[in-house]
Each structure stands twice: as C-alpha cells, then as structure tokens.
Amino acid sequence: MTHITAETDFLYLYGIILAKELKDAEIPAIIGIDQKRASVIPYKELAAVITPVNPLNFSQQYIDQQLKNTEWLKEKAFHHHECISVLYSQFTVLPMSFCTIFQKEENLKSLLHEQYDVILQKLNALKNMQEMNVKIYCNPEQAFSYVVNQNRAVLELRENIVTMPKGKQFIMKKKLNQLIASQLEEEQSGWWHRIEQELQLLFVESKLRKNWGREITERSDDMIVNCDFLLDKKKTESFLNKILELEHEYAELGCTFEVSGPWPPYHFSKEK
C-alpha cells in the first residue's frame, strides 16, 4: 500500500497494528479525518495506520480551540472511533487517543523505534482480546431500604434506640442516619467486590472508571460501578451470560447492569 503526503502535511495516527496481519488482510479503504486516504507506515513488525492532515487545521492551537466546538468534536471524535472500529474488526490494534498527530514521518518513526518493544509486547498481549464496559446502576431507595432492614449494625442500633430516653434517642437517631449512609457505601463496595470475584475467570484485566453523575446519565438511579474489562473474544458469551445471572441476583438490591461493547481496547492500550 502506498501513501502520498505533501511535504507539509502532518500525520494523524489512528493506531498501530501488527505488520504480519497485513499478509492476511488489507487496510480497508478509509477516508481519513481530513478527507485524505488512510495508509500504513511499516516499521519492523509494526505498522502505523495514518492519514495526512493539513497542518493549519490540525495544529495544536487550532485543535485546542476546536475542542470547545461541540459539533466539530462530535464529528471528528466519531470519525476517529469509526476508523479504529473498522481496523479493530480485522486487525489487532493498539488504538491511539483522539488527535494523536505527528509533524513529520520521522517523528513517528522515532517513537516506533524508541517504544518498539513495549508496543510489540502490548499488541501481542491484545491479540484476540476485546474490551467490554459494565455499568451498574442502583436504585437509592431500594438500596437504602435493604440497608435499613437487613444490615446487622443498623438493625442493632435501631433496636437499641427504642429503649433509650428521649434526649439520647435524638442523638442516636442522627448517628443512625450516619451509620446507614456509611453502611450503604460499605455494602455497595462489597457487592462490587463479589461481582468482580464472580467474573474473575472470564476477564484478563479490569479498570474502574469514574462513575457518572445523574446530569450525564439522565437516569433516576445512581451509577455505582463503571468498569472496563479486557477479555478473550472466546469468553464473550460466558461473560455476558454471567452478567445476566448477576443482574438477576442483584435485582432485589435495586441494581441494574448495562453492558456495552465489544470495543477496541481503548482503556488497555496505555502503559500501566
């Protein structure tokens, strides 16, 4: 595959693949982020998938400015994801972050040279792997009611309060509210610990992400877990079945599970 770049063009890097996989499949015809065809720059056993971009439209300063432009961001970020997904459907890919740009081909080659072993090792580890995201939401009233009626420490304090004189009762009721809040947090972290244990044999690596607030989820329940899993493609079915089983089990605690994927391994491509 050839690539024609103007002297002044920058290189937009989508991802890095294993060169030997190009023997079995060609890079799909992708129209790049700046309307020029995507192509490959080989380096030993690696191949960088790039597209030339206009230096003015993809300068650091211009990108920083455009990141505030939601339309531009949406269009370009979607394109970035689409291209990586197309590559991922045929190759083992180390996806790059949105707007990874090199001013010159030699800069890219120098990165590939310096990071060669790390990248190759990472790509080999990502072979036949995929990323799945699991979000767990919890109905706060249902979880609250579970803690109030089932948690041993809460039940004990509730029982004791009844026999206390009025003043002490007032203080201990305040303490009970604090206890319920802390026990709820503890219970939920215990639920997640057990869920992760149950899934343990079905994934290779997991990464917890920040939970999203209701202003983002637009849901009436709270996100209590947002986790990415890296798993062998062969284990996908078992993983999804286990999630269904867990969802059923945790429904009485007010939990619902939301699974998305398979995704290219975005969250497992960076060095630890």
Place this chain on the structure above:
Amino acid sequence: MERLPIDSNQVEQGLAKLVLTIIELLRQLMERQAMRRVENDSLTDEQMEELGLTLMRLEEKMEELKLVFGLENEDLNIELGPLGKLL
C-alpha cells in the same frame, strides 16, 4: 452576594432568612460537635441526655420559626460565590 430587599414588606422576611441561616449554621455546628463527642465516648449518659434534649428543642424551635416566616430548608443558605454555599 445576598442582598436584603429594600421593600418594607419584604425586609422582615429577608432579615429573618439571614438570621435563621446563621442560627441554622450554629445549630449544625453544635450538632456535629455533639456527634464527635458521642463518637469519642467523652459524654456520660446524663450529659448525652441533656445535650440530646437541647438539640432536639433547638431543632423544634427552628422548625417553628421557619413556619412563621414561610421559609423552607433550602431557603436557609447563603451563596458565597466561588466558595459555594454556606450550608
């Protein structure tokens, strides 16, 4: 920045809101201090009972005052600009 309305009909309400916010702040601070002492086991049963009754009466009084001035819990607050809200 909170401003008191100049309108004579509203000035009483505005003043009450400001005063009750300060009292509510003090009440909450007292309550937290009391909880800390309970957690540290530094109170005898009698002291805890007395403190509990005081806090209970204070809370009841605040409820009465809010009713009198037509204020809700969320009214008792002061916007402190970049620092956020007082309560």
